[in-house]
Every structure is written in structure tokens, then in C-alpha cells.
Amino acid sequence: MDSLHDGDPVFERFQFLVNAPALFNAVATAVELRIFHFLADNPGSGIEEIRAFTDMPRHQLRVLLQAVCTTGLLRRENGNYVNSAVAQDLLASDAEDSWGHIIVGWKEVYYPAFAHMTKALKAGTNTALDAYPGDEPTLYQRLSRNPEVEAVFHRAMSAFTLQSVDALVERPEFASVRKLLDIGGGDGTTSARLVARHEQLSSTVFDMPSVSKLGEEKASAVLADRVELHPGDIFNDEFPLGSDAVLFSHVLEIFSEDQILGLMKKAYDALPVGGKVFVYGYNVSDDETTGIFGARLGLYFNVLASGQGMAYPARDYEAWLTQVGFTGVETVTGMPYEHGLTLGVKQ
Numbered sequence: 001m002d003s004l005h006d007g008d009p010v011f012e013r014f015q016f017l018v019n020a021p022a023l024f025n026a027v028a029t030a031v032e033l034r035i036f037h038f039l040a041d042n043p044g045s046g047i048e049e050i051r052a053f054t055d056m057p058r059h060q061l062r063v064l065l066q067a068v069c070t071t072g073l074l075r076r077e078n079g080n081y082v083n084s085a086v087a088q089d090l091l092a093s094d095a096e097d098s099w100g101h102i103i104v105g106w107k108e109v110y111y112p113a114f115a116h117m118t119k120a121l122k123a124g125t126n127t128a129l130d131a132y133p134g135d136e137p138t139l140y141q142r143l144s145r146n147p148e149v150e151a152v153f154h155r156a157m158s159a160f161t162l163q164s165v166d167a168l169v170e171r172p173e174f175a176s177v178r179k180l181l182d183i184g185g186g187d188g189t190t191s192a193r194l195v196a197r198h199e200q201l202s203s204t205v206f207d208m209p210s211v212s213k214l215g216e217e218k219a220s221a222v223l224a225d226r227v228e229l230h231p232g233d234i235f236n237d238e239f240p241l242g243s244d245a246v247l248f249s250h251v252l253e254i255f256s257e258d259q260i261l262g263l264m265k266k267a268y269d270a271l272p273v274g275g276k277v278f279v280y281g282y283n284v285s286d287d288e289t290t291g292i293f294g295a296r297l298g299l300y301f302n303v304l305a306s307g308q309g310m311a312y313p314a315r316d317y318e319a320w321l322t323q324v325g326f327t328g329v330e331t332v333t334g335m336p337y338e339h340g341l342t343l344g345v346k347q
């Protein structure tokens, strides 16, 4: 039966896919045990040295190392272990943009929820949220009750945002913006990068109070005078006036069409004539057949985060912006990590 599909890339991907959850967790464990860090400092270490560093039983370490080697992230040379170039770059540092933070966040928050996928998708709501105490309808709100997990979550989100933020920050459209309103701007990671790149720019980050608190440290350390935090609820509170552009970065995709139209209308009303709107985030392809990052995200929203939303195709955002009154609507496509930037102007 197998030989029937030999050489078929779908079959090859299938074989990797069915083992991927186990391998993902093996890599996450290696991150948590700081094995990539250790090998960055001590390349070519043997199992005994890694065992002494990790303080774990030799046999279980042997099993773990074999699993990670199958991913290619670790290599064996003369019986000893070295980081691959990818592991060295992505997993062996504690930098703000390390994939180590992302992997730990996905392991702690996303993937436990996916075990409930069939139930949640059939129920039409984010039933995996039951694992988090509270009665608020979204993960973001419930996490404010659990500062430890909230910090892991936002560290992962910032690190993941940093993978794709440069493409946004370098857009020439920001050169003519004076004051930005960053809706759902999280801990200010994106705004901090934007104002650092564009010296005429200041930004107001509108997010929930518990998240603004996380941003306080960052903003005061880096750019206190040009990134202002505006705690509140983006649905129930007014958008502050006085900005000449509104940014939605990785925010609209969390919500339903009606909620998105409501937020776009609030952006329209808060802007002066000539004001710009930027919608930045993941876009699945217009025919909704490609985009693996977008696929994971859409599932996460529906199973856990909000019970709705997806990495909508760019043409949906274009239609909605046009519907609320923006003109000159267009999308910059082909940005890293399946990102697109949809732009519009208030006439």
C-alpha cells in the first residue's frame, strides 16, 4: 500500500505530519532543558556532558536526543552532538525574538487546546476556553486572571510578531504618518519598532489594562516619550481622537465579520479626512487552500481564543474597508510569514 504513494510529496508530508506533535514536544522539551543553549556554548558535547547539564536519566535523554536528531535540528558528529545552523540561530538564545519563546508559548497555550478541536468546531464555539477560569468570552480577557500564563503568552506573541514586524516597519507609508493609533497593540512591541524606525512618528497603544501593564516596562525603558499606553476595551470604549492613522496588527483576524466591521467603522470615525488605516496580519490565499501559519491561527481562534475569526483572505479585508467608507483600498501581498498589509484612506 505504501509503495503505491512512494515519491508522492503528499504522502511524504503525511508521514511527517502524523509524527509532528511528538516531535514538536521533543523540541519544546529540548528548549526547556536549554539543550540548544548548552550546545551553542559546548558544541560537540557527548551524551554524558549533556546528561550532567540537564540532570536527567541517561536513557530518557537518549530517547529525547534521537527524536530531536530526526528533525535535523541536532546533528551527530562522531557520536557527539552539535546544533544545526537553524537551531543555533532560532533556538539557542534568550533574545526577545527567539523562537524558543514561541515554542514554549504554543506548547503551553495553543496545543493543549487543539486536543478539543472536534468538540469545539462542532459546537461552534471555543469550548477549550473552559480550561481557563472566568466567564469572559475570550482567552485574552481570561488570561488577565493568570499573570504567569499571560506573561508566557505575550512573550511568545511578541517573539512571533518580531519575525514579521520588519516588513511592516519598513513600509514607506509610515513616513507620512505623524500620530498612530495601534489598536490591540499588545505590549507595544510593534509600536516600539515603528517609532524607532520613523522619527516623526508617535503611537498610542490601545489594549486591555492587564496587557498595558506588561507594556509599561517596555515603553518606559525604550521610548517612553513616543509610545503612549491607552488601557481599555476596544469594543466598549471610544477610540481616542487625534491620530492620522490607525493600525490593526494581528487583531481583526480574532473576530467575526460583524465585529470587524464595527472596529473598522470606529477607526473611520476616529480619523480625520486623509487619515489612513493599516490592516496587517496573516492572510490565507484568496482561494483558501494555502497558508499553514494562517491555518494554525484560524484553528486556535475557533477552538480557544475567541470562538470565531480566521486569517481572512486579503479580499475580505478589502471588501470590509470599502464597505465602511475607506477609499483607495489595496493590499501589499507576499510579505514574510504569509502576511499582507491592506491599506485604505478616509476621503
Ligand SMILES: C[S@@+](CC[C@H](N)C(=O)[O-])C[C@H]1O[C@@H](n2cnc3c(N)ncnc32)[C@H](O)[C@@H]1O
Residues within 6 Å of the ligand: 138, 140, 157, 158, 161, 183, 184, 185, 186, 187, 189, 190, 206, 207, 208, 211, 232, 233, 234, 235, 248, 249, 250, 251
Ligand atoms: C494577537 S494580539 C496582537 C498584538 C499586537 N498588535 C501584535 O501585532 O503583536 C491581539 C491583541 O488584542 C488585544 N485585545 C483582544 N481583545 C481586546 C479588547 N476587547 N480590548 C482591548 N484589547 C484587546 C489582546 O490583549 C492582544 O494584545
